[in-house]
């Protein structure tokens with residue numbers, strides 16, 4: 001009922017922009033996810049958004065994918081996480 005948006009992304013990625021995660025590089029993680037989405041034409045499948053503190057500030061940058069929380073230490077780990085979730089196979093780098 002009331003489905004007026006036919007392009008609702010199926011997956012939601014929230015990247016913590018709280019001060020602790022920000023200092024650990026949340027923007028690099030955000031950039032990595034956005035770049036991967038573009039590269040694999042997943043912009044309409046995966047919605048990426050910034051988020052407030054997820055209250056898991058001790059480890060890496062907090063990233064929530066479809067309600068599941070992950071700790072991402074750097075952009076390289078962001079690539080691995082994205083690949084595991086949305087590409088399901090080793091990424092081919094050219």
Ligand code: FES
Nearest residue numbers: 016018021054056
């Ligand atoms: S600042 Fe990111 S989890 Fe707290």
